[in-house]
Amino acid sequence: AQTVTQSQPEMSVQEAETVTLSCTYDTSENNYYLFWYKQPPSRQMILVIRQEAYKQQNATENRFSVNFQKAAKSFSLKISDSQLGDTAMYFCAFSPSETYKYIFGTGTRLKVLA
Amino acid sequence: SAVISQKPSRDICQRGTSLTIQCQVDSQVTMMFWYRQQPGQSLTLIATANQGSEATYESGFVIDKFPISRPNLTFSTLTVSNMSPEDSSIYLCSVKSPGQVTGELFFGEGSRLTVL
Structure with a gap:
């Protein structure tokens, strides 16, 4: 079975840190996509960043970057220069290529402190 | 991108009643997805709504409990039937980015249902 695990239910960070x-995820697929989604208190989920498994280069979107370790099946999200607006629930998601299936992790609630 | 509107945004319902959630997309999409997000939990796919055919339900979800309509390429409804407190959840409508086989999912703001 394909699973996505987020081991940190809650985290906090000081502003600007x-x-x-x-x-982490588990799959026997070789081609797939990984995503980080953000769900602010207003509830609308938005995409933060995505990574194609066939690409070795880690994806970067402004202050957001990932550390993708395919062999270890690890996909961490780094947020630099944290801002108050980054306070949200963050979901990691996995999707095998050529499918519409998405498997979401249980989420990490991030609070940015002023 | 796609803009998705969901109604109602929240509702409080009595046990045994049914409620229909509407989802409107600003562009034509082949597949629309209905997810459930139970309190403090992740998103679980309920079903995929295809225009012109019956919805495809995931394991653990049945049509009698969650009937879905998809009358055209921009609209879908999900009904939660014979509700019980266990159905208290956020229900999310989503679509895939047009033109891509696998890509970003766009979500509505969700419908928060509380069943008393």
């Missing part, structure tokens, strides 16, 4: 959220 850096924080890393962890995510």
Whole structure:
């Protein structure tokens, strides 16, 4: 079975500091996509960053970057220069290529402190 | 991108009643997805709504409990039937980015149902 595990239910970080959220997954697939989604208190989920498994280079989107370790099946999210607006629930998600299936982790609630 | 509107945003319902959630997308999409997010938990796919055919339900979800309509390429409804307190959840409508086989999911703001 394909699973996504986020071992940190809650985290906090001081404003302007850096924080890393962890995510591991289990699959026998070789081609797949990994995502980090953000769900602010307003509830609307938005994509933060995505990574194609066939790409060795880690994805980066402004202050957000990932550390993708395919062999270890690890996909952590690093948020640099944390801002108050980063306070949200963060979900790691996995999707095999050529499918519409998404498997979500249980989420990490991040609070950025002023 | 896709903009998704869901109604109602929240509701309080009595046990045994049914409620229909509407999802409107600003562009035509082939597949629409309905997820459930129970309190403090992750998202679980309920079913995939395809225009012109019956919805495809995931294991643990049945049509009698969660009937879905998909009358056109921009609209879908999910009904939660004969509700019990265990159905208290956020229900999310989502679509995939148009033109991509696997890509970003766009979500509505969700419908928070509380069943008393």
